[in-house]
Amino acid sequence: MSELSEDILATAAAWRAAGEDVALATVVQTWGSSPRPPGSRLAMTASGKLAGSVSGGCIEGAVADAARQTMASGTPQVLDFGVTDERAWEVGLACGGKVKVFVEKLA
Amino acid sequence: MKADLLARLQAAQAAKQPVALVTRLTDGLQLLWPQDEAPAPLVEAARTALQEDAAQNVEYEGAAWFVHPHNPPLRLIIVGAVHIAQALVPMAQPLGFAVTVVDPRRAWATADRFPGITLIHEWTDDAMAQLAPDSRTAVVTLTHDPKLDDPALDVSLKSAAFYIGALGSRRTHAKRLERLAALGHPPEALALIKSPVGLDIAAVTAAEIGLSIIAEIVAVRRGAALGTRARTPVAA
Numbered sequence: 057m058s059e060l061s062e063d064i065l066a067t068a069a070a071w072r073a074a075g076e077d078v079a080l081a082t083v084v085q086t087w088g089s090s091p092r093p094p095g096s097r098l099a100m101t102a103s104g105k106l107a108g109s110v111s112g113g114c115i116e117g118a119v120a121d122a123a124r125q126t127m128a129s130g131t132p133q134v135l136d137f138g139v140t141d142e143r144a145w146e147v148g149l150a151c152g153g154k155v156k157v158f159v160e161k162l163a
Numbered sequence: 164m165k166a167d168l169l170a171r172l173q174a175a176q177a178a179k180q181p182v183a184l185v186t187r188l189t190d191g192l193q194l195l196w197p198q199d200e201a202p203a204p205l206v207e208a209a210r211t212a213l214q215e216d217a218a219q220n221v222e223y224e225g226a227a228w229f230v231h232p233h234n235p236p237l238r239l240i241i242v243g244a245v246h247i248a249q250a251l252v253p254m255a256q257p258l259g260f261a262v263t264v265v266d267p268r269r270a271w272a273t274a275d276r277f278p279g280i281t282l283i284h285e286w287t288d289d290a291m292a293q294l295a296p297d298s299r300t301a302v303v304t305l306t307h308d309p310k311l312d313d314p315a316l317d318v319s320l321k322s323a324a325f326y327i328g329a330l331g332s333r334r335t336h337a338k339r340l341e342r343l344a345a346l347g348h349p350p351e352a353l354a355l356i357k358s359p360v361g362l363d364i365a366a367v368t369a370a371e372i373g374l375s376i377i378a379e380i381v382a383v384r385r386g387a388a389l390g391t392r393a394r395t396p397v398a399a
Contacts, residue, residue: 065176069169080164084188084229085220094218095231132191134227158229160191163165 064108068099068162077102078162079123083110083155087138090153099162102127110157111137122159132160164193171195172233179235183209188227205230216299236261239380240294242287242315243305244272247330250373251303252280258377265290265315266306288314291322301326301380303360307335313342320352326383328360328376362389 072078081098083090091112098116099107100123110119115137122133138154168184172195175182183196185205194201196209205228208219212232219230239255241248244266252262263281266272272282283290291314296302302319303326304312312329319327320343331339336358343353361375362382382390 065169065173069166069173072166072169082186082229082231084218094220094229132188134188158186158188158191160164160186162169 064097064099067107071099071101071105072162076105077127079127079159080162081110081119081123081157081159084134084158085156086153087155088153090155092155111155115155115157119157119159126159126161130161130163132158134158164191168193168195171198176233176235181213181232181234183212184231184233185209186229186231188229234299237384238263238294238296238300240265240291240296240300240302241305242266242291242302242312243307243330244268244276244282245305245307246369247305247372247376249276250369251376252277254373254377255380258381260301263294265294267311286314287311288318291315291318296322296324298323298325300324301328301384303328303330303376303380305330307331309339309342313339313346316343316356317346317348320348320355326357326380327355328357328379330360330372331358333359357383 068078068080079100081100083092083094083096085094092110096110097108098110098119100120102124106116109116118137119135122135126133135157136154137157172182172184175195182198184193185196185201186193196206201209202223204221204223208221208230212219212230213234216232216234218232221228221230237260239260239262241251241262242265244264248264255262263283264272264277265283265287267284267286269284272284274282296319302315302324304315306312307330316327316329329336329339340353357379360379361372362379364371364375366372366375379390
C-alpha cells in the first residue's frame with residue numbers, strides 16, 4: 057500500500073527545503089468503490105505543484121482548495137467526499153464511493 | 164506534519180525499519196511508533212497495521228485516530244542474472260519491490276547489465292541464507308541450472324517467502340520436484356512453487372515472461388484467484 061509513498065514524502069520534503077509552503081493530503085478511510093486505498097498521499101505546494109494522488113483525479117481539485125486554506129492557517133482538516141455529500145457531486149466523485157481525506161500542513 | 168517527524172519517518176524508511184505514523188485527526192497531533200510511546204490501544208492498532216500492511220482507523224478517548232503503516236519495501240530476489248531478469252527488474256521496481264539479483268557467474272551479474280541493483284555473487288544457498296527471505300519477500304529462480312536453482316529453492320522453501328517461482332518446463336519441474344523431495348521437502352511445501360512460472364499469458368519474449376512473473380507475484384500478494392490457480396498435475 058505504500059508503493060512509492062516514500063517518493064511523495066521525499067518530494068514534499070524537498071519542496072519544503074526549497075522554501076515552499078507544502079500540504080499533505082492522506083486518504084484515511086474509504087467506503088464502496090474508490091480508486092485509492094487508505095494511506096494514499098497527495099503532496100501539494102501553494103505554488104500549485106502536485107505529487108501522488110488521493111483519487112482517480114475527481115477530488116484533487118477540491119482537496120487542493122482545502123490544502124491552500126490549511127497552508128495559510130496551519131489548521132488540519134478532515135474532508136468527506138461521497139454520494140451523500142453535495143460537494144462530491146460538485147467535484148464529481150464519479151466512482152460512487154466515499155472517501156475521507158486528512159489534510160495537514162508540512163510545518 | 165512537523166518537519167522533524169517527517170525527517171524521522173524518512174530516516175526509518177531509509178533504515179528499512181517498519182514504523183507506523185499515528186495521527187489524531189481532530190487536531191493533527193502525530194507520533195511515530197515504536198520510536199514514540201503510545202497508549203496501549205494505539206500500539207495495538209499500530210502492530211496490526213504493520214502486520215497486515217493496512218491502515219487502521221481507531222477511536223481513542225473520544226477522538227478519531229489514523230494509523231498509517233510504513234513497512235520496508237517488498238523484496239524480490241531473482242536467482243539468475245539472465246535476460247529475463249533484465250526485463251523483470253525495471254517492471255518490479257515501480258511496483259514497490261527492492262530487487263536483489265543473485266548469480267555466482269560474474270560474467271552475467273554485472274553492473275552494466277543491472278545498473279543500480281544489488282548484485283550478490285556468492286553461491287546461491289549462501290546468498291539466500293544471508294538474504295533470509297521473509298513474508299514480504301518473493302523469490303524467483305531463472306538460471307535453468309539445477310546446481311544454482313536447487314540450493315536457492317531449498318533455502319526459500321524453508322523460509323516465509325510469500326512467493327516462490329521457478330522457471331522451467333513441466334518436465335524440468337517434475338525432475339526438480341523429485342530432487343527437492345529427496346532433500347526432505349514435503350509435497351505440500353513443493354506444491355507452493357509456481358512452475359511453469361508466471362501467469363499464463365502465452366508469453367514469448369523475455370519482457371513478456373517478466374510481465375507474466377511480476378503479474379503473478381502481485382496476484383499472490385493481493386490474494387487474487389489468478390494467484391492461487393491449481394497447476395496442471397505433473398506427469399511422472
